[in-house]
Amino acid sequence: xxxxxxxxxxxxxxxxxxxxxxxxxxxxxxxxxxxxxxxxxxxxxxxxxxxxxxxxxxxxxxxxxxxxxxxxxxxxxxxxxxxxxxxxxxxxxxxxxxxxxxxxxxxxxxxxxx
Amino acid sequence: xxxxxxxxxxxxxxxxxxxxxxxxxxxxxxxxxxxxxxxxxxxxxxxxxxxxxxxxxxxxxxxxxxxxxxxxxxxxxxxxxxxxxxxxxxxxxxxxxxxxxxxxxxxxxxxxxx
Numbered sequence: 001x002x003x004x005x006x007x008x009x010x011x012x013x014x015x016x017x018x019x020x021x022x023x024x025x026x027x028x029x030x031x032x033x034x035x036x037x038x039x040x041x042x043x044x045x046x047x048x049x050x051x052x053x054x055x056x057x058x059x060x061x062x063x064x065x066x067x068x069x070x071x072x073x074x075x076x077x078x079x080x081x082x083x084x085x086x087x088x089x090x091x092x093x094x095x096x097x098x099x100x101x102x103x104x105x106x107x108x109x110x111x112x113x114x
Numbered sequence: 115x116x117x118x119x120x121x122x123x124x125x126x127x128x129x130x131x132x133x134x135x136x137x138x139x140x141x142x143x144x145x146x147x148x149x150x151x152x153x154x155x156x157x158x159x160x161x162x163x164x165x166x167x168x169x170x171x172x173x174x175x176x177x178x179x180x181x182x183x184x185x186x187x188x189x190x191x192x193x194x195x196x197x198x199x200x201x202x203x204x205x206x207x208x209x210x211x212x213x214x215x216x217x218x219x220x221x222x223x224x225x226x227x228x
Binding site: 015031033035040041042044045048058075090093094097098100102103105106107109 | 157159160
């Protein structure tokens with residue numbers, strides 16, 4: 001257990017509503033990531049952060065925004081949810097973001113947009 | 115850009131059968147290579163890794179050898195168990211890509227039947 005908590009674990013929402021997913025870590029790691037997992041696509045990076053207020057886009061960032069106002073929390077926001085954003089969302093962390101370093105993953109948030 | 119291609123599943127094997135899951139990669143530099151495993155209802159966890167050519171990663175009876183000449187990192191296990199049923203992801207991280215985090219393959223679902 002790498003001290004990662006994702007909330008909520010499950011969420012059902014309607015198209016057009018805003019949704020915020022939270023990732024909380026107790027390890028004080030610098031790097032945090034948001035991935036989405038979809039059948040046939042594997043894991044795709046949405047956004048990542050390399051420090052407080054330092055974030056960057058990943059492969060599938062359209063329709064998502066993130067914020068990191070303190071080391072332990074990394075928030076993913078869907079400003080206006082669409083059905084294509086129905087997915088399982090995983091948060092991951094790493095101490096230094098080095099290429100040979102492993103990622104620690106949370107247990108995921110299952111999001112359904114109706 | 116960097117990418118990972120792994121064999122499509124699902125793969126269904128009988129207990130004690132030999133397992134191979136193929137993984138090939140494309141990278142601009144000399145990446146680190148990983149296999150992650152996802153058990154039902156959980157996040158991903160590192161299974162093994164290799165950071166340079168000809169390195170062999172191993173864990174829990176699984177092995178994979180970093181083959182630069184064939185740009186491959188195939189996962190093998192001599193005798194699978196029902197408890198190995200999971201989704202397996204090949205991934206790479208390129209140290210020449212700055213903060214760019216892991217790139218994952220699409221995953222291969224393994225089902226082992228008794």
